[in-house]
Amino acid sequence: MTYKRLTLLCGHYGSGKTNIAVNMAFELKKQQDRVAVADLDIVNPYFRTKDSSDDFSHAGIRLICSDYANTNLDLPAMPEDLYALTDDKELYTILDIGGDDRGALALGRIAAAILEENNYEMFAVINKYRPLTRDAASTVEVLREIEWACRMKFTAVINNSNLGRETDAQTVLDSLEYAEEVAKLMGLEKILTSAEERLCPELEGRVPGLLALKLQKKIL
Amino acid sequence: MSDKVLMKGNEAIAEAAIIAGCRHYFGYPITPQTEVAAYMAKKMPKIGGVFLQAESEIAAINMVYGVASAGYRVMTSSSSPGISLKGEGLSYLAGADLPALVVNVQRGGPGLGGIQPSQSDYFQATRGGGHGDYHMIVFAPASVQEMADLTSLAFDLADKYRMPAMLLADGTMGQMMEPVELPEEHSNSVEKPWAVTGTKCERKHNIINSLYLVPEELEKTNFERFERYKAIEENEVRYESFMMDDAEICVVAFGIAARVSKNAVVAARKEGIKAGLIRPITVWPFPKKPLKEAADKVKGFISVELSMGQMIEDIKLSTECKKPVALCNRAGGMIPSPEQVLEAIKNMQGGKQ
Numbered sequence: 425m426t427y428k429r430l431t432l433l434c435g436h437y438g439s440g441k442t443n444i445a446v447n448m449a450f451e452l453k454k455q456q457d458r459v460a461v462a463d464l465d466i467v468n469p470y471f472r473t474k475d476s477s478d479d480f481s482h483a484g485i486r487l488i489c490s491d492y493a494n495t496n497l498d499l500p501a502m503p504e505d506l507y508a509l510t511d512d513k514e515l516y517t518i519l520d521i522g523g524d525d526r527g528a529l530a531l532g533r534i535a536a537a538i539l540e541e542n543n544y545e546m547f548a549v550i551n552k553y554r555p556l557t558r559d560a561a562s563t564v565e566v567l568r569e570i571e572w573a574c575r576m577k578f579t580a581v582i583n584n585s586n587l588g589r590e591t592d593a594q595t596v597l598d599s600l601e602y603a604e605e606v607a608k609l610m611g612l613e614k615i616l617t618s619a620e621e622r623l624c625p626e627l628e629g630r631v632p633g634l635l636a637l638k639l640q641k642k643i644l
Numbered sequence: 645m646s647d648k649v650l651m652k653g654n655e656a657i658a659e660a661a662i663i664a665g666c667r668h669y670f671g672y673p674i675t676p677q678t679e680v681a682a683y684m685a686k687k688m689p690k691i692g693g694v695f696l697q698a699e700s701e702i703a704a705i706n707m708v709y710g711v712a713s714a715g716y717r718v719m720t721s722s723s724s725p726g727i728s729l730k731g732e733g734l735s736y737l738a739g740a741d742l743p744a745l746v747v748n749v750q751r752g753g754p755g756l757g758g759i760q761p762s763q764s765d766y767f768q769a770t771r772g773g774g775h776g777d778y779h780m781i782v783f784a785p786a787s788v789q790e791m792a793d794l795t796s797l798a799f800d801l802a803d804k805y806r807m808p809a810m811l812l813a814d815g816t817m818g819q820m821m822e823p824v825e826l827p828e829e830h831s832n833s834v835e836k837p838w839a840v841t842g843t844k845c846e847r848k849h850n851i852i853n854s855l856y857l858v859p860e861e862l863e864k865t866n867f868e869r870f871e872r873y874k875a876i877e878e879n880e881v882r883y884e885s886f887m888m889d890d891a892e893i894c895v896v897a898f899g900i901a902a903r904v905s906k907n908a909v910v911a912a913r914k915e916g917i918k919a920g921l922i923r924p925i926t927v928w929p930f931p932k933k934p935l936k937e938a939a940d941k942v943k944g945f946i947s948v949e950l951s952m953g954q955m956i957e958d959i960k961l962s963t964e965c966k967k968p969v970a971l972c973n974r975a976g977g978m979i980p981s982p983e984q985v986l987e988a989i990k991n992m993q994g995g996k997q
Contacts, residue, residue: 468819
């Protein structure tokens with residue numbers, strides 16, 4: 425896919441933003457020379473983009489992340505080099521925003537600069553198998569709260585509906601109608617579908633904008 | 645399939661509590677259990693329930709005491725340092741014979757410690773947690789599915805035996821996401837004639853209390869309570885036995901440590917070592933019987949823990965010290981790897997295979 429200079433990933437917590445951010449960063453690095461991942465999660469101190477920091481430095485991808493992520497210091501801190509995102513107009517960046525409206529508050533800090541530059545895509549990452557976003561109406565409720573918190577509007581949807589390791593192709597296919605409904609209610613046309621790469625041969629041609637994902641390393 | 649949802653362990657606790665008829669939640673935020681409170685804050689107002697963020701953990705546990713006295717299903721959740729603050733309240737709940745669910749999503753300690761996963765509140769949980777002679781029924785889930793199922797069971801048994809129950813999880817269990825099939829909708833099945841619900845001038849009033857001015861009476865309540873505990877030890881022990889039929893080495897682990905251990909047991913079997921696992925699902929009451937039986941067959945036991953070896957005492961007591969008990973552990977927020985556990989199994993087997 426073609427990337428805008430800034431790619432923003434927002435959504436309900438646990439919808440899969442971080443994993444998509446990591447995958448997009450490696451994809452983007454194939455297209456652009458200077459690539460960064462920005463971890464603006466001020467909510468969750470566990471399971472961060474920082475878990476992949478070794479892989480990023482290998483690939484020459486810059487990680488913009490609070491020093492306190494993945495440490496015992498549970499501080500809702502912003503990265504010290506936050507403004508590189510908006511000041512450095514040559515730096516292609518994937519932004520991993522914290523879950524829900526509380527996570528999106530952090531984005532509000534730089535929203536004005538992003539809107540002014542106007543070279544961004546803001547994805548709503550959704551998963552119909554999460555308990556609080558099981559239907560389009562409840563999902564839209566969460567997405568609207570996010571828009572309020574960061575004072576920006578979504579431009580596209582990534583349907584990341586999955587059941588973890590129990591996901592099969594049908595799990596994804598069963599979510600297409602839901603994703604369309606969410607997009608319609610949000611007034612958005614662009615829909616991507618993300619799925620673990622093992623499922624992609626079966627999904628090829630049957631879902632809109634297929635995005636193959638590798639899973640981040642897990643302990644168990 | 646489509647009935648399943650993808651949940652964090654903390655969310656599974658909250659949703660399962662709601663399904664079990666709990667409409668009162670009192671808590672105070674602390675990592676890594678905050679999602680329990682966040683979920684309750686979102687959901688309770690929509691279903692006519694109460695979510696209240698108290699001014700402290702101590703306030704929250706005393707609100708639990710109040711609602712439990714009125715006979716309603718009620719819960720609080722916290723993580724290690726917060727549970728210490730609730731200690732007095734736990735003892736009062738036990739002393740007044742009140743059912744309630746207390747969730748501890750453990751983090752590293754002692755003191756303020758850290759926010760990473762731990763199992764070092766084992767002593768605190770299995771020995772009561774507060775002052776006085778008492779126990780709680782303590783469940784140790786090892787999957788997000790069990791977080792849900794055991795929450796449900798904890799409410800039922802707390803009601804049945806009129807006592808506080810605890811879900812003893814850890815940061816990883818609270819944060820990890822897995823597909824879950826939620827339990828069936830159910831609620832208070834036990835009559836609570838003791839609850840303070842208003843006499844309507846039709847009956848003698850009920851009193852919820854843990855103060856006894858006459859020592860003989862206080863002694864009597866202690867003796868009666870321990871009769872109940874005896875019944876619980878006989879009827880409510882839960883554990884999983886994995887590859888134990890012909891095992892020569894028995895790994896004992898609960899929660900996240902049991903998941904790591906299971907991988908190590910499978911790896912050991914591939915190398916021709918007859919290893920097995922006993923996983924306590926209730927840590928009080930402790931599965932003494934299967935361990936005692938295993939002691940006659942195995943070479944030794946390995947206690948795998950995210951603590952400095954707090955469960956070893958229970959293993960030694962259960963097995964009457966018949967066989968050696970080794971420790972394989974990490975502490976302070978670290979998790980043992982399957983390789984580390986496999987190494988411990990090999991060591992017990994007697995050097996490299």
